[in-house]
Amino acid sequence: MSYRTKLCFEILCIQLFFCAIFSEHELIKRKPIYRSLRSVDEKIIEDTSQLSGELNFRISLGQMKSD
Incomplete structure (x- = not known):
């Protein structure tokens, strides 16, 4: 290996x-941000x-009322 290659x-x-x-260091600094x-x-x-469950419940109530 030449001197120039070794130096590079x-x-x-x-x-x-x-x-590295x-x-x-940046990852350690930003860790709380990732957690939050x-x-x-x-x-x-x-x-x-939760909203999806409530919506499904209301849809099922609506179907029971229409039956």
């Missing part, structure tokens, strides 16, 4: 190392399923 490879390794450290977004998603899913 070492620079690339150093850049990847710092990229920065990415991990996940809880919001769970709440939306819960509310949607």
